[in-house]
Amino acid sequence: MPNAKPLGGALVLDLADEPLLVTGRYLADMGARVIHVEAAGGDATRARGPFVDGEAGMERGLPHLLYNAGKQSLALDLESDEAWGRIRAIAETADVVIAPVEKSDRARALLETLEAAEEGPAVIDAVLRRGQPELAVSDLAAAAAGGLLYCCGFPEAPPDYPAGKLGYKQASYVGVAAACAAIFDRRLRDRRNRAEISLQEATASTTIQAANQNIWRWWGSVCERAGESGLENRALGTGFNSWKTGNTGTVTLIKSYGTTFATKDGQWVAFMPNPVRWALFSEWYREVMGEGYGMGTEEWQDPMFRAAHREEMNRYFIEFCASLDRDELVRRGQEGRHYATPVQTAADIAGDPHLHVRDFFPAVEHPALGRAIPKPRSPYRFSAFDVEARPAPALGEHTETVLRALDAGSLGARRGTARGRAGDLPLSGYRVLDFCWMAAGPLITELLANLGADVVKVESATGIDQVREFVHPPTGFGIDTGGFFADCNTNKRSLTLNLHKPETVDFIKQHLLPRFDMVTSNYAPDAMSKWGLGPEHLLPLRPDLVIGSFPVMGHSGPKSHWRAIGNGVLALSGVPGHMGEPDRPPVGMGTLHTDFTLAPIAAAGLIAALLQREETGEGQFLEIAQYEASVHLLDTELIDQLVNGVTTARRGNASPDAVPHGVYPTAGDDRWVAISAHTDAQWLALCDAMGRGDLASRSDLAGVEGRRGAEAEINAAIAAWTSDGDEWEIAERLQARCIPASALESVADQVERDAGLRDYYLSYDRGEVPFLAHKQPFTWNGAYLPTRPSPALGEHNLEILQGELGLDDETLAQLVIDEIVC
Structure with a gap:
């Protein structure tokens, strides 16, 4: 290597x-x-x-x-x-x-x-x-x-x-x-x-998926926590394949029922049938639940019937999953190319044969310890650099x-x-041919675009990015009004090409590939290769190309064929398995968190590979498996399992490092304030703010371990103090005493009340539809990175195909007739 x-x-x-x-x-x-x-x-x-x-x-x-x-x-x-x-x-x-x-x-x-x-x-x-x-x-x-x-x-x-x-x-x-x-x-x-x-x-x-600011702006809806059902929001799009079914004129108002279910053996699984393979799921469902029952009947084949009966469908999913052991459900689900993954703990991750085959837990010699310890390796896998696991x-x-x-x-x-190209931003002058879809991949290339790269998003009406189909306004609904899509694709250009035709691949290789520095994809490992666009096809044509691939499980290993989307990767990560109160299901995470954490580390790897290309003239292939990146979200739970064999218990809102550490009620419905004391000085300041000199004077509460023994008493005292107050005022009073505290903000708070976030959102109109989109969460030399609205489908076809490639009208017309451009 x-x-x-x-x-x-x-x-x-x-x-x-x-x-x-x-x-x-x-x-x-x-x-x-x-x-x-x-x-x-x-x-x-x-x-x-x-x-x-x-x-x-x-x-x-x-x-x-x-x-x-x-x-x-x-x-x-x-x-x-x-x-x-x-x-x-x-x-x-x-x-x-x-x-x-x-x-x-x-x-x-x-x-x-x-x-x-x-x-x-x-x-x-x-x-x-x-x-x-x-x-x-x-x-x-x-x-x-x-x-x-x-x-x-x-x-x-x-x-x-x-x-x-x-x-x-x-x-x-x-x-x-x-x-x-x-x-x-x-x-x-x-x-x-x-x-x-x-x-x-x-x-x-x-x-941005769970608490999208456009849902609030368009519908006045704030997500509601629903435990094992994830979140509930009254405004969603029409669902997968709505453009194929022709249901494009209205928005269905439904609850966001969960995809996490208990299994027969007392475990939990993230499960959702692949909508395009519903007929095969129906066969499996009838095998398990019997003929003529529930979702096994004919009317459930209709996706609009399913959308209109989601509460009933959710009940049937609960019954179905409860009829199978977790590992059997996952195995059968993945064999059927559905979205089925286990809700894991660190013990599951540490014992996963897929990760061991991929050498994800190397034993690293630590001279200061006089021994080797196993640790999770870096998620980066560069073809030109073997990332060394170091102590x-x-x-x-x-x-x-x-x-x-x-x-x-x-x-x-x-x-x-070497010298960079002209432009005001780090990636100005560099070009990315982007085949990413859904959220995890597009967020990576969005960051590259915000840093100045020209990112051309390849999609088509025959293979639409399904994120376009979610979160729409009550009026003016159309293919370009997806509020979630708007947050994943700022600064990009859209080019519509039909990747299912071999002629399209030839066109890409001949006309587009020579003009780009980078190609990105988060499809399943074999998808790009089946199209003839894998690294084995592209690097011989362009040895200086940087190729980024971000599949769920990686390109190798016994589970490389597994499919998952955000909630499924989150289940694999171990975060839900280690959060919440121990007497409640381990499914309290409401966000598709792993979709958003992958973006900055993957963008960083691509920038590093591009820098190496600029200095050496050599391209390379970068793989980051979403699963491997996700397990790094755990704090010490995984390394404690690997080194000490300890499975960290769920501890609710408590912290091993701070007492108190919690979320406390304030006046109003579902209003809360977060307060923690990480030092003894912060504890005394908190007691003073509450007027609880009696607590401050107690010697048994002077240190964190003593306070841990009285945590329930302390939490009750704080809750009594906060319960009739305003969370913003309480947080301000505590911050004035150097105590970490914050109001728990909903998306409504962030859009309407928090003045510090007003410049964070990009505000624009598409037709008569108003949009808000997140900018990147950092300023660059004192200002946010320049941000433009996400593209309409095929918005830049003529600009790219004729303005840049120089195709004449007749050639372009033939590409449309041949369904290469569509």
Whole structure:
């Protein structure tokens, strides 16, 4: 396996605290030299459990072993001016500095100095809310402010806090993409950039299916938590294949019934029959449930009948799944090319033979431990670079080496050997031929488009991107009014080609391929190859092409044929299996979260591969399996299972790191505030805010472990205090005391009340239909990336085919007659 590193020669100074800690890990995976600065006594990650074999120690913390893998440790006395002088000198030679969210005075001064300099590194920074850098930060507050919490859980109960610290994860992933774009721009154009990520916006970007702002704007509808049924929303599109059935004139108002069901053996499964294979599902259904019963009768063959009887259909699905064991249901479902995946825990993931065949859990030698431990490998699989599974560094392991190189003048980022193309944005002048569909893939290429790439989305009326069919307005309904589609495809151009005709593939290879730098797809592994558009077909024609493929299970392994869409990949990830109260079903996640987390890490990998292409002239194939990327959403649940054999119990809204940590009722219907105290000082400040000196004075509550023993009592006291107040006012009062807190925002709050988000949405009209679309959740040099509306179907056919390819009217007409352009 070749081992040229996509980010080889890049130097990253990692000052990150927990919110952006994962960013440096992914940059190190792709070959960057990441110098992680920590205090002489170690950073906070080293002190956080769980620990190897349950034994605490500076080198034994599983969060450290997971999130600092591949980095170098520079341990300094961070109270000394001399240390910060050294840090500044390193920063001035670096490509990127990852800033801490909670900044000491010295860290803030360093960043201000770098900002004022004419030359220097790119800076990746983050805040909880845009324009309010002073706010105290927690993942719970990010999940609340971003609308994620409002979408998770069961009706008439406090919303469920998801496993995995998903607000921090998404911000870190966005940080990876921003850092790769900055390295690309610096290496090829000698430009420095600054990105500021909003944790609120990053979290909100994962809710655009569940809490789409257009549903609120058009229908006045806010998603309602429905537990195992996911979410309920009164406004959806007409469903799969509506364009083929001709039902294009009205919008069906239905509940968003769930796709997660209990099975005979007490397990859970995400299940939805493939709509285009309903007849085959009916045979299976009759085999299990008997002839003449339920969905086995003739009228259920009609998709519009099913749409009109979804509540009844949901009951039949419950009965059907309860009649089969989980693994049997999944096996038969996948054999029938339906969407069937198990709701997994870390134990299921750790024992999955598919992942073991793909060598996803290599044993990594850790000299500081004197042993090897298994860890989940990077989700990146580059054809030109074998990502090495590396250990996390011992405390200060690289201090002497780094400082010696600094003093010798040999520490620094490698300068570029190629020049980028003209344009104001990192990817200006680069072109992407995009075959992605649904949400997970298009969101990847949307980020590339927002960063300046010319992304041409290939679709057709005969093979429509089904995301176009969901979330429509009450009037003016049409193929181009999908509110969800509008959020996944900004800045792109649309070209309609019929991929089911061999002549179309020849046309693509002859006329389009020579003009593009990148080809992307998230189809099943064999789809592009069946069309003659796989890497084995395209790279011989264009050896400098970067090809990205993002299938669910990867191109190899015993489950590579498995199909899944958002909720199915989420079930595989382990997040639902480890969230919520232990006495409730493990299905409280209301968002198709994995669709949105893949985008920034995949975009980062493509940018890194493109940078390598620009410097070497050689293209490559990048695979990221959605399943493998998704299991990294877990916090320490998976590595604890792998290393210690411990299956982490579900713990509701509690946290192993903070007490209190929860969601508390406020005045009004379904109104809540998120509050956490991560330090003893925050606990005392909270007691003072509540006027509970009695709690503050209790010695048994002075430390976090003591408070854990009285958690129910503390939660009750907080709920009594918040219950007749306004969540926004409570959060503001607590933030003034440096306590992480936030109102739980619904999409209505985000659109109507939260002034900090007003510039985050792109507002435009398509005909008489008003739209709102999310921008990227970071600013680039102080402004959001330029954002244009998503394209109408085939909107750019003439612009591309005649304006750029130079086809005359007769040739174009023949392509239409031959159904190549359609």
